[in-house]
Amino acid sequence: MATPTPTPRSLPTSMQIRSNSTSHVRVVVRVRPFLPSELESKDKGPVPCISVLNADSDPRSGEEITVHIKDQWTSRNECYKLDSFFSQENGLDSIFHGEVSNLISGVFKGSNATVFAYGATGSGKTYTMQGTDRQPGLIPLSMSRILSSCESSGSSIEIAYYEVYLDRCYDLLEPKAKEVMVLEDKDGQVQMKGLSRVTVRSMPEFSQIFASGVQRRKIAHTGLNDVSSRSHGVLSIIVSSGGAVGKLNLIDLAGNEDNRRTGNEGIRLLESAKINQSLFALSNVIYALNNNEPRIPYRESKLTRILQDSLGGTSRALMIACLNPMSYHEAVHTVSLAARSRHIANYVGPDAKQETPRVKVDMEAKLRAWLESKSKSKSVQVKNGHFSPISGRTASLSAKKPGSARPTSRVMIKDHGFAKGSGYRLLQAADTHAWYCFFPRL
Numbered sequence: 001m002a003t004p005t006p007t008p009r010s011l012p013t014s015m016q017i018r019s020n021s022t023s024h025v026r027v028v029v030r031v032r033p034f035l036p037s038e039l040e041s042k043d044k045g046p047v048p049c050i051s052v053l054n055a056d057s058d059p060r061s062g063e064e065i066t067v068h069i070k071d072q073w074t075s076r077n078e079c080y081k082l083d084s085f086f087s088q089e090n091g092l093d094s095i096f097h098g099e100v101s102n103l104i105s106g107v108f109k110g111s112n113a114t115v116f117a118y119g120a121t122g123s124g125k126t127y128t129m130q131g132t133d134r135q136p137g138l139i140p141l142s143m144s145r146i147l148s149s150c151e152s153s154g155s156s157i158e159i160a161y162y163e164v165y166l167d168r169c170y171d172l173l174e175p176k177a178k179e180v181m182v183l184e185d186k187d188g189q190v191q192m193k194g195l196s197r198v199t200v201r202s203m204p205e206f207s208q209i210f211a212s213g214v215q216r217r218k219i220a221h222t223g224l225n226d227v228s229s230r231s232h233g234v235l236s237i238i239v240s241s242g243g244a245v246g247k248l249n250l251i252d253l254a255g256n257e258d259n260r261r262t263g264n265e266g267i268r269l270l271e272s273a274k275i276n277q278s279l280f281a282l283s284n285v286i287y288a289l290n291n292n293e294p295r296i297p298y299r300e301s302k303l304t305r306i307l308q309d310s311l312g313g314t315s316r317a318l319m320i321a322c323l324n325p326m327s328y329h330e331a332v333h334t335v336s337l338a339a340r341s342r343h344i345a346n347y348v349g350p351d352a353k354q355e356t357p358r359v360k361v362d363m364e365a366k367l368r369a370w371l372e373s374k375s376k377s378k379s380v381q382v383k384n385g386h387f388s389p390i391s392g393r394t395a396s397l398s399a400k401k402p403g404s405a406r407p408t409s410r411v412m413i414k415d416h417g418f419a420k421g422s423g424y425r426l427l428q429a430a431d432t433h434a435w436y437c438f439f440p441r442l
């Protein structure tokens with residue numbers, strides 16, 4: 001299991017300046033170990049596509065780390081700055097002690113906190129949150145810590161457990177997982193009408209209640225994971241301590257999916273569209289919080305509306321970007337969205353730039369073939385030119401300025417410059433990786 005040791009590169013000044021900024025939401029990376037099936041599939045053993053450049057830095061120092069993602073087939077590589085990195089060798093207890101346990105003390109003082117496991121399907125989100133009997137995940141570890149603190153402080157705990165599926169909420173502590181209405185009271189506070197709360201006094205009691213809730217959660221077999229979560233699962237631990245009430249939300253998000261790879265159809269496709277939409281809405285909220293924007297778009301999805309009282313203000317949050325060490329494209333997608341949430345720009349190193357033309361030449365050939373086969377191309381008009389979707393896809397773009405690294409509320413566009421010997425530029429939508437050509441208006 002050799003880990004590549006890329007040479008650290010100096011970062012652009014803008015990034016160095018930003019590296020001192022504080023994030024409202026901490027974003028860390030966790031790379032899951034190889035699965036037995038992945039170890040069998042390679043003669044020499046697989047090589048992880050993700051590594052960290054400043055591996056020696058002390059996680060407690062608050063210094064940012066640089067995640068390096070390299071595609072072993074094309075040698076494309078990208079670097080992103082995030083808050084911390086947990087490798088394949090790090091157990092779940094190191095994430096708990098390094099990142100989660102310090103959120104718990106605030107909950108006893110009446111603050112809210114949220115931990116999300118975010119990432120592509122099959123990247124280990126459910127494992128990170130739930131773990132196994134041998135390696136407990138962040139949910140049992142947090143519960144155990146909270147219970148022992150309650151014993152010494154005389155505080156009490158209640159839990160609520162629900163899922164957000166197709167933008168609707170279901171109570172997982174109810175035998176038939178009944179739907180819960182999300183309403184706003186006269187003060188503008190979001191209330192979940194009828195959501196059950198159960199008092200918990202011991203770990204065995206919690207394990208039993210939680211296990212029945214997990215059984216009710218919607219999972220399905222997909223092309224990429226045999227037991228894929230189709231909903232966002234939210235466990236809320238409510239701590240009442242001497243008049244103060246604090247809440248810890250532990251969230252196993254459904255995985256973002258590239259439907260070109262899943263082969264999803266029908267209801268699976270609809271689920272996937274809703275999942276991707278709500279994850280993008282979540283990333284928009286985190287982006288707005290971390291950049292002190294005046295308006296936080298909580299209303300863009302049910303998930304963000306529900307979490308309104310736990311994201312922003314005095315609440316603290318941790319996003320764990322879970323990565324599959326075998327998948328370059330998924331890792332880039334997950335980490336770029338996570339990094340975007342922190343307002344840390346993507347930095348592609350100089351050697352990566354030299355290697356990309358091979359990909360561009362392929363795209364040029366595709367473009368030429370496509371253009372020649374169409375006497376009249378369908379194009380989407382934008383200010384200063386036309387967008388033409390290369391593969392006929394009509395993703396909705398709200399790009400105001402092609403080439404701008406600043407994400408719009410819907411899509412971030414990466415500019416790959418003018419295609420050689422032609423009058424058009426190659427652009428790529430960062431969230432879908434779909435390619436477009438842009439014809440400047442003369």
Ligand SMILES: Nc1ncnc2c1ncn2[C@@H]1O[C@H](COP(=O)(O)OP(=O)(O)OP(=O)(O)O)[C@@H](O)[C@H]1O
Nearest residue numbers: 032033121122123124125126127225228229254255
């Ligand atoms: N740290 C780990 N050690 C061993 N196996 C792991 C680890 N993390 C994940 N796995 C395994 O990887 C597979 C995928 O993990 P998991 O189901 O948690 O993914 P997921 O991201 O929750 O997927 P989905 O979004 O589709 O629900 C499972 O077989 C799980 O047991």
